[in-house]
Amino acid sequence: MKVINRKKYSYPRQKTDKWKKETFQPLSDLKLRLKLDDGNMIESAAFHMIMDGRMEEHACISTQVGCKYGCKFCTSGKNGYLRNLSKKEMKDELRVLAKEEKTEKFDCIVFMGIGEPLDNYDEVVNCMRELIEKKDLYSGIRRIALATVGIPDSLNKLAEEKLPIDLWVSLHASDDEKRKKIMPAANKYSISEIIKSAEDYYKKTGRFIWLNYMLFLGFNNLNEDVKKLANLLKDKKEIFKLILTEPNNDIDNYQKAGYGDLLEFEDKLRNNGVENEIVRFMTAGKDVGAGCGEFVFIPKK
Numbered sequence: 001m002k003v004i005n006r007k008k009y010s011y012p013r014q015k016t017d018k019w020k021k022e023t024f025q026p027l028s029d030l031k032l033r034l035k036l037d038d039g040n041m042i043e044s045a046a047f048h049m050i051m052d053g054r055m056e057e058h059a060c061i062s063t064q065v066g067c068k069y070g071c072k073f074c075t076s077g078k079n080g081y082l083r084n085l086s087k088k089e090m091k092d093e094l095r096v097l098a099k100e101e102k103t104e105k106f107d108c109i110v111f112m113g114i115g116e117p118l119d120n121y122d123e124v125v126n127c128m129r130e131l132i133e134k135k136d137l138y139s140g141i142r143r144i145a146l147a148t149v150g151i152p153d154s155l156n157k158l159a160e161e162k163l164p165i166d167l168w169v170s171l172h173a174s175d176d177e178k179r180k181k182i183m184p185a186a187n188k189y190s191i192s193e194i195i196k197s198a199e200d201y202y203k204k205t206g207r208f209i210w211l212n213y214m215l216f217l218g219f220n221n222l223n224e225d226v227k228k229l230a231n232l233l234k235d236k237k238e239i240f241k242l243i244l245t246e247p248n249n250d251i252d253n254y255q256k257a258g259y260g261d262l263l264e265f266e267d268k269l270r271n272n273g274v275e276n277e278i279v280r281f282m283t284a285g286k287d288v289g290a291g292c293g294e295f296v297f298i299p300k301k
């Protein structure tokens with residue numbers, strides 16, 4: 001694995017001040033384009049941030065060479081899908097990132113780069129298990145998280161692994177019909193099936209679930225969405241926390257939500273009785289092209 005391109009961005013003070021009231025405050029982002037031994041290229045990133053008053057280093061790695069899920073708001077699948085990454089390749093991503101960042105351990109490792117991690121179940125779970133149990137690399141990681149479109153059978157299986165993994169489930173719409181318009185996976189898995197599996201995951205592991213909701217104006221921020229989302233979250237504040245995310249890519253003609261729009265949507269949810277924790281996620285990483293949905297897979301020529 002070889003570093004082909006390196007982009008680093010350090011946030012100026014006035015920009016970090018903008019995030020002061022938020023859960024995290026980004027300090028710097030690094031994105032690497034990595035050439036695999038077979039000539040294909042993937043990307044990985046590292047983020048420095050202050051979280052709850054503490055400086056943390058996070059690594060975000062890819063799990064597949066391309067992606068077959070084709071979510072409309074994401075560029076990672078635009079060049080198709082080729083294969084899964086092996087456990088070794090994922091660990092190599094971490095090693096290279098650590099070397100570039102001159103760090104010995106990351107506080108948090110997220111499997112949220114290119115690919116659907118649960119579609120590469122065995123290699124991803126083995127990688128996470130070794131990071132947690134064998135401590136052969138970066139012992140002392142504080143958290144490991146995985147983002148998924150929500151594959152019910154795999155979520156059920158993951159719950160049985162008894163691993164301390166945080167889950168981010170990409171919801172992004174308040175009903176199945178709307179979700180199908182931006183996430184082809186919604187044709188296969190309904191929101192109710194995903195929510196049921198996520199609840200089971202919580203019951204078996206005791207770990208709450210982050211539901212990720214990327215906001216597009218005129219598409220999924222309507223009053224009907226507020227009502228449906230409020231209904232879905234009702235009486236489940238122990239189980240689900242909501243992440244309202246600022247998009248990086250356009251879908252159709254809908255405008256991307258900005259910070260004020262996230263606040264407004266949050267207010268509407270509160271007025272509709274939502275008591276769950278809500279965080280706003282202004283995607284750090286965009287100055288180096290490492291925000292949500294911005295990682296790119298480049299096939300070998």
Ligand code: SF4
Pocket residue numbers: 067068069070071074075076077113114115116149293
């Ligand atoms: S969001 Fe995840 S699952 Fe969807 S296309 Fe992008 S990488 Fe694939």
